[in-house]
Amino acid sequence: MVETLSGLQQNETFDVVVIGAGGAGMSAALFAAIEGARVLLVESTEYVGGTTAYSAGTTWIPDSMHGPSVNPDDSSANAEAFLRRAVGERSSEALRRAFLAAGPQAVAHIEANSDVKYRARPFHPDYLSELEGSTLRGRALEPLAFDGRKLGKHFALIRPPIPEFTVLGGMMVDRDDVGHLLGMTKSLKSLRHAVKLLARHACDRMSWPRGTRLVMGNALIGRLLYSLLARNVTVLVSTKLEALRTGANGSVDGITLSQNGQRRQIAVTGGVILASGGFNRHPQRRSAMLPGVDPSWCPGAPGHTGSAHDLALAIGARYGEGALSNAFWAPVSVRKRKDGTTAVFPHFLMDRGKPGMVVVNQAGKRFLNENTSYHLFGIAMQEAHRQSPCVPAYLVTDAEGLRKYGLGMVRPGGKGIAPFLADGYLTRADTLDELAGKLDIDPRGLTDSVARIDEYAQTGVDADFQRGATDYQRANGDANWPGPNPCLGPIGRAPFYAVRLYPGDIGAATGLASDQHARVLGRDDQPIGGLYACGNDMQSVMGGVYPGPGITLGPGLAFAYLAGRDAAACAQTASAARTSSAAWSEPADVSPQRAKEKIFR
Template identity: 30%
Template structure:
């Protein structure tokens, strides 16, 4: 490959922008093929949004499922994904049947490859079903893959470069979810004791564990370092450099970097992979593509400002699905505004004895459904009825069993919650309605209607509780008589605001089944690949199940590297 049109200061075979799951997967493929790899990370830490997340990958027919005798097939998963597209009224630009098939075929292969590289993975909790499990091909157990907890001390001096996770303990994600029901799960206290003893033991042995997304990223980070991948921090890519190959055809040949080493250019002989995250922290882009959302409600790292979205568009890439985000409904209590992870509201309004209403007092969704759909529904509702914020409504039964913004409040309400107008409390529903500025008759009717559904055992408006996911550990309460529904009838009554936060944006460059970036006319921008939330999702405008961002990010990073290295299709 000729670099005659640009004289690079240094060159690698494969240059990766960003250090998320897809970045490490691609780097390991390239190193296994004998090629040099450079990962350029804009921030001071490796791991991206994945490290802050649950680190879950949605991988149908994965080897762990099959080893347990589960009857899952790629054909079932394909049927399910096809049905999801029909829910949305047709295929979005970022997806196609051939691209979805490439994802399904290569997901299990990517898992096998990582395990062979020493990355310890396992099946996710078996109570994590697909989010639309009633559709043809849907799974009611779990198609997820997660990492084993990771001792960060295995990274040595590079330990300080791993982005912090949200759970710095030696515990599996499923066990953590079970322990979250400490007032209704009779085994929770025993589990907590075991984790406490394990933590003491680890400390005595000089171990420092993390779990979930940070464990996945820590394990891949370690493998990448051991395989000779070079990673540079505080190195922002500001330009995708174009040149010509030996035939004279234009292609992306490298990048311009600014950061700790100053400004310079790096050549990429086989290609550049963009996995730089989304634009969750750029308010201007949010205002343009998803008005009504706020950067301060996003859980993404500080570096997610859409730089590479704009740069890919500048050189001709088609951007699509830019109005989509991976929702994370949140309730921001006083003092939590700057928390590393904002308090979630999915496990607030989805549990028994709670509902969500808009500012007119009307209930308008299944509070137990997919977090992506939850926030999308809130934004859509706000176009006709004020619904940002909406109100979580619950009663004494709720606070005696469950947390609000990560706090039990039945014995003592945190300082400032009432004074700041965050938490509203009243002896009657009418008094609560007056406190939050809602017509008392409207709120009273919504609560009475909900109570009627609970007594009937069926939500006739939104079918809450009909899907297995509605009552699972992460949303409802599987230890309750009814995991997803409970009356709101015992005072005092409470309300807190809920807003549509996110764990990332969900749109970006359109790519093909090889993760190559495409122009609006469908032609390929040679030498340029992309994955993760830098791309328009292969899932389209829906979210299939837990891990529908990280699973595709990792899989298409794997696919991109195989294509760039000339390894071809594994089929």
């Protein structure tokens, strides 16, 4: 049930309290509720869903019940060996094993006991596909589409997707829908699919502010919310965590919440699970941990302020160490919307890895492999920037590239670009020299970079950065490209276009140090009683490495399962102890003889 803080009593008791209603937090609340716990879910913003609602909803869980449908040869042992090679000593091997063991159990348990449903993506390679133990399919799960109309008035609670990822005023589309919409004039199957989508959306807009067919991250959040409400989990939005209360033994046994001038003390018997999204918008910690990265480049949801971390650190928690990076990254482009808000568009896979695209720095030179994973792309931008200005970098294509693949917020087709040109998001020129002049980059460097790309498109071999050399990279190229390398094509048909790219942090990799049960560790490496962390509040089990799709949501689900069940079990133990204590207690005026009789009865 969705409540206001004033609807709760002072010192009201819950078995489990979860702070943060993103994918991990909602999952933790659901797992605890499945165990029979009385659960309170607290969200600081007006929406549930966090950054998960913006995402593709991909969840990396090796050896799940769905994996064999597309890859019967994979195993947990393969995944463990892969992670050992990819992550190594950047995270605890014991934690990785806990994740690999809990992940399949979490998927099976949540599907058996809720409306959350997944399927294996037929083809979704691990990002570090060159490493032994990687797979092309089976580990990446995606949520099934969800009918938001089932939520009724509570549909409005779900954080809407990034507008630039929708079409026709709020119609969500996934990667399959995009293919059908682009191919509707070429295939009867695609035409049928597109007509069905459009008809559904037209009906939706007669009664709803946006499309109610939810896909990707919105589908996952919709399914979680529907399941939480069915289990009578109490949900508070626009509510701030002000304090963590500890008892005489140092364990967390209560919290203080505030909302619209109201304040309540809440007692907690089982545990508090922190899933507030990480430190990324914490004003001091961001500048220290992500130096030089403007907050306006972050495409994540606004709730990850790190304020819950302040409270945890104050009672003895500590951050984990050893990660490759404090955050996960993606190249982003930025544009001001008409309403004054900032649109931040992550360039995951639709443009930069396609034929006819090149990324250059301010000297007009290539400095990375355009087809590398978005995380490594963001890291490479920052590392190269220390030597030569690479922020912003420039994603350049020609008329054919723009028409076929689009460019950031500019969709494929090459139409409707006037507003993007007018506000400077998109730059156009009739020659490469003119484009370089408009971008204030070295024209000789740009011309040389394009000439080299044209040469590599002919040979199929990128002698500079080995673009298209791995299965993952080729998967993000164009499978229909006639050249020898699906990632390399010439750039020669005027006019030429460019957008500016920045390193955008898409989530925290550094978080609170925790153990195999998601219990937060103190400075003495012992668990702080009653305090758990999952999602981006927990130190990344991937050690700041991004080995495959969904490696934040996958561990988020697995450790939500461990935290939610453990906290619920602690609440049951505490309840049993209270019951036992009450059964053995006697009023003060009971005689010694009667007390003796009761003991031996």
